[in-house]
Amino acid sequence: MPPDAASPAPHLSLEIPRVLVEFILLGPEDDRRQLQDSPILGDVWLEFGRKPADRFELLITPYKDTAAAVVASVLTGDRQIVDGKVADDRWLVEARTTAPPGEPARQTDRLPLANVAFLQGVVAACLTFEEVLRDVVPLTSWWHTGGGRPLQEFAAQPTTIPSADIAEVLEAARQWFSEAEERRDEGQVRMRYIATPTRYATLGGLILWAAGEAPETGADSTRERIQKVLKRAAAEQLTDRLQKLLVQIGPQQRPSLVYTISLNRRANHAITRSVPAVKADAARSLFAVNCSDIVWAVIDSGIASDHPAFLDKMGGQSRVKRILDFTRIRDIVSIDNLRPTSRRTERATRRLAANTGSAMSLPDAEDSLRRLAQAAKDGRSINWELVEPFVEISPKASPLSNHGTHVAGIIGANKNTDPSADAANGMCPDINLYDFRVLSRTLGETEFAIIAAMQFIRYINDRNSFITIHGANLSLSIPHDVRNYACGRTPICNECERLVNSGVVVVAAAGNRGYQNFETKDGLYESYAAFSVTDPGNADGVITVGATHRYWPHTYGVSFFSSRGPTGDGRLKPDLVAPGERIRAPFPHGAWGDLDGTSMAAPHVSGAAALLLARYSELVGQPRRIKSILCDSATDLGRERTFQGRGMLDVLRALQSI
Numbered sequence: 001m002p003p004d005a006a007s008p009a010p011h012l013s014l015e016i017p018r019v020l021v022e023f024i025l026l027g028p029e030d031d032r033r034q035l036q037d038s039p040i041l042g043d044v045w046l047e048f049g050r051k052p053a054d055r056f057e058l059l060i061t062p063y064k065d066t067a068a069a070v071v072a073s074v075l076t077g078d079r080q081i082v083d084g085k086v087a088d089d090r091w092l093v094e095a096r097t098t099a100p101p102g103e104p105a106r107q108t109d110r111l112p113l114a115n116v117a118f119l120q121g122v123v124a125a126c127l128t129f130e131e132v133l134r135d136v137v138p139l140t141s142w143w144h145t146g147g148g149r150p151l152q153e154f155a156a157q158p159t160t161i162p163s164a165d166i167a168e169v170l171e172a173a174r175q176w177f178s179e180a181e182e183r184r185d186e187g188q189v190r191m192r193y194i195a196t197p198t199r200y201a202t203l204g205g206l207i208l209w210a211a212g213e214a215p216e217t218g219a220d221s222t223r224e225r226i227q228k229v230l231k232r233a234a235a236e237q238l239t240d241r242l243q244k245l246l247v248q249i250g251p252q253q254r255p256s257l258v259y260t261i262s263l264n265r266r267a268n269h270a271i272t273r274s275v276p277a278v279k280a281d282a283a284r285s286l287f288a289v290n291c292s293d294i295v296w297a298v299i300d301s302g303i304a305s306d307h308p309a310f311l312d313k314m315g316g317q318s319r320v321k322r323i324l325d326f327t328r329i330r331d332i333v334s335i336d337n338l339r340p341t342s343r344r345t346e347r348a349t350r351r352l353a354a355n356t357g358s359a360m361s362l363p364d365a366e367d368s369l370r371r372l373a374q375a376a377k378d379g380r381s382i383n384w385e386l387v388e389p390f391v392e393i394s395p396k397a398s399p400l401s402n403h404g405t406h407v408a409g410i411i412g413a414n415k416n417t418d419p420s421a422d423a424a425n426g427m428c429p430d431i432n433l434y435d436f437r438v439l440s441r442t443l444g445e446t447e448f449a450i451i452a453a454m455q456f457i458r459y460i461n462d463r464n465s466f467i468t469i470h471g472a473n474l475s476l477s478i479p480h481d482v483r484n485y486a487c488g489r490t491p492i493c494n495e496c497e498r499l500v501n502s503g504v505v506v507v508a509a510a511g512n513r514g515y516q517n518f519e520t521k522d523g524l525y526e527s528y529a530a531f532s533v534t535d536p537g538n539a540d541g542v543i544t545v546g547a548t549h550r551y552w553p554h555t556y557g558v559s560f561f562s563s564r565g566p567t568g569d570g571r572l573k574p575d576l577v578a579p580g581e582r583i584r585a586p587f588p589h590g591a592w593g594d595l596d597g598t599s600m601a602a603p604h605v606s607g608a609a610a611l612l613l614a615r616y617s618e619l620v621g622q623p624r625r626i627k628s629i630l631c632d633s634a635t636d637l638g639r640e641r642t643f644q645g646r647g648m649l650d651v652l653r654a655l656q657s658i
């Protein structure tokens with residue numbers, strides 16, 4: 001949640017060890033042939049198992065052609081469901097009652113805390129596990145199909161939940177986590193014959209029950225902690241918690257509006273001699289390339305636009321043309337803004353109005369926020385024209401870290417405008433930049449913010465009827481849990497594909513997970529890690545970049561930290577490699593410094609793509625052609641393809657190949 005949003009005090013609840021959640025969800029670790037088919041994806045189960053009583057930031061993907069606005073308005077109660085369909089008449093409520101039949105109605109602050117917001121194709125909400133089961137799962141397509149139908153029947157008649165079946169799952173877990181080998185075998189056999197809906201019901205009941213239980217104390221082993229949890233958990237208790245929840249769901253028929261529920265994942269930060277290493281300086285000299293008509297978006301933590309290295313050669317104006325802060329997008333597109341009594345909305349309105357670059361008045365800010373929320377209630381798409389004044393901030397706003405400035409400097413620093421520079425030029429010292437800020441101090445909710453930034457790029461290009469922003473650099477790393485989505489099909493990867501299909505070049509870091517620590521029964525083991533490319537680098541259409549030494553790539557090869565491919569579904573990634581070790585580039589406050597990582601490799605490729613577009617304007621709007629040229633002209637370093645991709649970036653050869 002945003003740092004200024006109202007939130008309850010943290011709950012202390014009983015943690016369910018990760019391996020126990022995985023055992024119930026997927027079966028024994030040596031017999032997991034069947035993936036889960038639950039709409040609640042694996043990372044969500046694990047997080048709620050870790051903190052059963054907490055709220056978590058979630059992304060809800062609509063089902064098929066259902067509009068995200070419709071899902072959001074139904075979740076907040078702003079649109080009714082009548083006879084299994086979303087009603088045409090729309091209504092607004094200040095709060096709903098969540099009391100079971102026969103109990104007094106009570107007001108709840110659940111909706112304001114949920115902070116429901118939507119973009120094209122995705123809804124964000126901050127929910128408890130109980131709210132997920134009660135309000136979201138019954139709207140899923142899974143609820144109405146074979147997988148969820150038994151639970152739907154339980155909701156119609158909650159007293160029919162078989163506690164004996166839940167007891168069978170708990171007993172299988174006790175046996176599997178026993179010290180005795182023969183009991184482990186018995187637990188594995190038991191689990192094979194337990195139906196999938198029973199496993200989900202057991203895990204759901206266990207998390208609901210644990211939310212109200214005091215935590216365990218003491219530094220026991222994982223096996224001992226699991227046995228303590230299972231000793232405290234009785235099948236009757238789990239059944240009782242499920243029954244109370246299912247009474248609230250009731251037998252009402254609901255439409256299929258939701259496909260999956262996943263975490264709103266956090267993104268992490270994934271040049272003296274690096275530019276000559278990829279021959280960008282030679283290419284600029286030989287072809288006299290001028291990039292002043294090219295615009296590149298840096299989707300990161302922010303650029304210090306007043307750094308001398310970003311000034312133009314003529315008037316001393318910054319080449320960072322706009323600064324757009326998407327770390328606050330949840331406040332802006334929240335449906336709660338339609339609720340005039342919401343304290344969170346009042347605070348958000350004042351803060352947003354005070355910090356916008358357009359100096360928006362408080363009444364205008366309130367009106368725009370309510371119009372955005374009303375559009376959501378009416379099922380319309382985001383009006384980016386109303387959003388724009390809120391996200392545009394002062395060009396003098398300082399970034400939150402060095403990272404974005406450093407990345408932007410690799411793309412476009414100009415040492416000639418900075419007399420104190422102790423480094424060479426960036427790839428394109430005359431390029432123009434857009435600063436999209438998505439990484440906040442807490443690194444929370446960033447997947448939703450990144451998706452919003454990419455949708456805004458499409459809006460800008462569509463509004464102007466020509467490509468205004470030619471490319472986007474994503475030096476970001478979001479680990480992909482293979483149990484959740486097909487690789488390259490997560491919400492952020494899908495948005496990357498839409499941006500590429502709209503004609504924008506998208507360059508992403510491969511990630512820095514190529515060398516990891518693994519915990520085994522014999523202790524810690526360090527090794528290189530295949531299948532370690534992170535999102536959004538898993539997206540097929542983006543140019544995914546690994547790292548190599550800044551000027552001796554043939555000697556040192558691929559950096560030890562650079563993520564390795566292939567992707568989880570067998571595609572070759574990374575696409576190519578570029579310098580990513582001890583790269584010198586600008587820092588805020590006029591400084592220069594060195595950073596390592598695939599975050600530093602990716603902007604080298606962004607700069608190469610910009611040079612191609614500047615030299616050959618007919619390539620504008622053809623990002624897949626740009627990707628093909630850069631990959632086909634790369635220099636083979638003689639390393640494994642899953643390490644180096646197509647090889648080392650070679651800008652001169654790329655320009656000569658056309």
